[in-house]
Amino acid sequence: MPRRRRLRRIVSPPGFKGYRPYGANSEMSGHIELLYEEYEALKLADYSHMNHLEASKLMGVSRATFARIYESARRKIAQALVESKEIKTAYGDAFLDKDWYVCNDCYVRFTLPHHHRGRRCPICKSERIEMVTQK
Amino acid sequence: MKTVITSTGNEVNSLFDKRFGRAAWFCVLDEATGETKFYQNENKDAQGGAGTKTVEKMVELGVSKVISGDFGPKAKDLLDKFNIQMVIIQDDDVTVDDVIRKIK
Amino acid sequence: MAIKIAIASGKGGTGKTTVSVNLYHFINRLVTPKVQLVDCDVEEPNDLLFFKDSEEVTKETINQLIPRIDNDKCTYCRKCTEWCEYNAIVVIPPVEFAEVNGSLCHSCGACLVACEFDAMKEYPEPIGDVTFYKTQDGNGLAEGRLKIGSAMQTMLIKELKKRVPDDAEWILFDAPPGTSCPVVETVSDADYIVLVTEPTPFGLHDLKLMIEMLKDIKQPFGVIVNKAGLGNNDVYEYLEKENIEIIGKIPFDKDYASKYAAGNLLKDISPETEQRYKEIIEKLKTKL
Incomplete structure (x- = not known):
């Protein structure tokens, strides 16, 4: 049986939907999809200056998996710059999957269907919850 | 609002069952009144498709939240479709009553 | 032989x-x-x-037939789910939901016999290839x-x-x-x-x-x-x-x-x- 992918923790999703090169016809050259976890890996390593071990712990994956995600992120960005491609951010497979949230007080994971109003933990009612994305 | 807590037995002192489709019992909790009712899982030993069958049951019971240890990908897709909230608790050795008290 | x-x-x-x-x-x-x-x-x-010097001669995609449910014809009677040995069909009458789960289906055809309303129709889904090499x-x-x-x-x-x-x-x-x-x-x-x-x-x-x-x-x-x-x-x-x-x-x-x-x-x-x-x-x- 195919192995299931582990949840990768995203502290905060990117605050943009994508980047577009100017002075080039980017519609012609297409786009790359930067996954949320790739954005997160790049942010932790190159913006927050964490080492891979720290960053991997934060994302809840092994150091090797972190390295792989990070490598993939860098290659995609490089490809976009060199080939004048647009960068679009994507959940990856996550648009099929419901988003998971984690409670930072009681550590349960949960989904938030539309009719559940208020962003609170369904168990301890804490508001200290954050998104976990799956890919 | 009805919540299901997966259970290894048919009373609130039973241990919480971390399996969803193959849980032994389902404890249906009315969060407003605190009333509980137990249903045996007929698909516990099914060869396959226990998770999706269990979702059928959840929809029929009119449940809006399910608390279990994990959800398989097929069950998850269906629960999503019917807007049923999933909650994953990974603690060992907790009883159904412990979970109920946590919610309150 | x-x-x-x-x-x-x-x-x-x-x-x-x-x-x-x-x-x-x-x-x-x-x-x-x-x-x-x-x-x-x-x-x-x-x-x-x-x-290492083999050559591909023929390659054929092998399909399995997986039924889909026509929601206009389905009456949500659940007979197909009772017949399905593999729990591959989900029917939830109160919300008028009926779906075949392809990954559990074994293409046995029982549901086609079971359905009295002609709501089941089979479609091919690839499961792999058979290749012959010289x-x-x-x-x-x-x-x-x-x-x-x-x-x-x-x-x-x-x-x-x-x-x-x-x-x-x-x-x-x-x-x-x-x-x-x-x-x-x-x-x-x-x-x-x-x-x-x-x-x-x-x-x-x-x-x-x-x-x-x-x-x-x-x-x-x-x-x-x-x-x-x-x-x-x-x-x-x-x-x-x-x-x-x-x-x-x-x-x-x-x-x-x-x-x-x-x-x-x-x-x-x-x-x-x-x-x-x-x-x-x-x-x-x-x-x-």
Whole structure:
């Protein structure tokens, strides 16, 4: 049986939907999809200056998996710059999957269907919850 | 609002069952009144498709939240479709009553 | 009628592929060029790696038929879900939901019979490929390759076996490891089964499971002890006690293992190896 992918923790999703090169016809050259976890890996390593071990712990994956995600992120960005491609951010497979949230007080994971109003933990009612994305 | 807590037995002192489709019992909790009712899982030993069958049951019971240890990908897709909230608790050795008290 | 031999083992990595590929090679050289190799390990077919100059002849996509439900015709009566042995159909009347779960469906067709409202219609879904290759000598290699994520191994093996031409005199089936359904499917209509084991505790443990299975389905078999010299003597003691014939012993040889890893199994074969397979083939002939 195919192995299931582990949840990768995203502290905060990117605050943009994508980047577009100017002075080039980017519609012609297409786009790359930067996954949320790739954005997160790049942010932790190159913006927050964490080492891979720290960053991997934060994302809840092994150091090797972190390295792989990070490598993939860098290659995609490089490809976009060199080939004048647009960068679009994507959940990856996550648009099929419901988003998971984690409670930072009681550590349960949960989904938030539309009719559940208020962003609170369904168990301890804490508001200290954050998104976990799956890919 | 009805919540299901997966259970290894048919009373609130039973241990919480971390399996969803193959849980032994389902404890249906009315969060407003605190009333509980137990249903045996007929698909516990099914060869396959226990998770999706269990979702059928959840929809029929009119449940809006399910608390279990994990959800398989097929069950998850269906629960999503019917807007049923999933909650994953990974603690060992907790009883159904412990979970109920946590919610309150 | 072709002679059908299945090469199987309980444990993985005992040498099914090594034995299969060598038998193919030596039967071609010593007995008849009308020998066909069939790689039934559809999850990880690897016989092809040892035929570097092979050429693809035909490739066919194998489909399974999966029903879909026409929501305009469906009355949500749930009869199909009661008939479905595999729990592959979800019907939830209060919300008018009905869906077939393709990954659980075994294409048995029961739901089509069950439905009184003509709401079920089958559509093909690919489960893998069956490919035929021409090799330098012999009839060639047939291979099944399961689509990643599909769980229809047994069905693909069945389809693969159906497509093997019957003009061959000998057909060799390289089975998947284990003792589960795909293995049963591979060995079920063979004339003789060659079990490859290794003299280690794991090899013996899984060999016993395999022998139990073959006794259950009443198929004749003999054992090749591969990597002889490694491990201990338990396997020999067990076989003697159970009165099971050893049809060959292949000594452990590190250089041979490196040749396997480089895909050069059939290059510069040593006279000893040749002699061993000659003897095995002679023994096999007496079994048929």
